[in-house]
Amino acid sequence: xxxxxxxxxxxxxxxxxxxxxxxxxxxxxxxxxxxxxxxxxxxxxxxxxxxxxxxxxxxxxxxxxxxxxxxxxxxxxxxxxxxxxxxxxxxxxxxxxxxxxxxxxxxxxxxxxxxxxxxxxxxxxxxxxxxxxxxxxxxxxxxxxxxxxxxxxxxxxxxxxxxxxxxxxxxxxxxxxxxxxxxxxx
Numbered sequence: 001x002x003x004x005x006x007x008x009x010x011x012x013x014x015x016x017x018x019x020x021x022x023x024x025x026x027x028x029x030x031x032x033x034x035x036x037x038x039x040x041x042x043x044x045x046x047x048x049x050x051x052x053x054x055x056x057x058x059x060x061x062x063x064x065x066x067x068x069x070x071x072x073x074x075x076x077x078x079x080x081x082x083x084x085x086x087x088x089x090x091x092x093x094x095x096x097x098x099x100x101x102x103x104x105x106x107x108x109x110x111x112x113x114x115x116x117x118x119x120x121x122x123x124x125x126x127x128x129x130x131x132x133x134x135x136x137x138x139x140x141x142x143x144x145x146x147x148x149x150x151x152x153x154x155x156x157x158x159x160x161x162x163x164x165x166x167x168x169x170x171x172x173x174x175x176x177x178x179x180x181x182x183x184x185x186x
Contacts, residue, residue, distance in 0.1 A: 145170035 017023075148170055 141170070141174060144174070148173050 145167070
């Protein structure tokens with residue numbers, strides 16, 4: 001029976017293909033399929049990956065360039081802003097100094113006007129005082145003259161109603177008074 005089994009297994013082995021045996025038709029079909037698949041991958045898939053990679057690289061480099069450009073523009077705008085700020089501060093200082101100078105000039109003008117107005121008022125007051133003094137002197141002379149004439153008439157005992165004579169007496173009396181006041185002033 002052992003022989004029989006060995007024989008049966010030998011017949012069965014001849015009839016069944018070996019799992020290690022290569023079927024050249026299958027190898028050819030697989031190789032052609034692999035070649036077609038490689039052709040499709042190389043022809044269509046790889047260029048799409050390359051294009052996507054190039055687009056991403058370009059987008060990244062473009063984004064970096066845009067960012068650098070935006071950074072440069074921001075730096076330029078910042079510099080311009082700082083320059084304008086410096087100019088504005090300079091202008092404000094200039095305006096402030098002009099206002100101070102103008103204020104000082106206005107103050108000086110007002111002081112000058114006040115001084116001239118004060119001098120004018122003082123001059124007018126002195127003129128008015130001199131006019132009033134002169135009027136008082138004239139009034140006193142005429143009053144003193146009439147009183148002196150009346151007094152002299154009483155002393156002499158005769159009437160000095162003669163205007164020419166009275167005028168001479170008054171003038172002489174006043175001249176003597178002026179001489180006395182000048183001598184006393186020296």
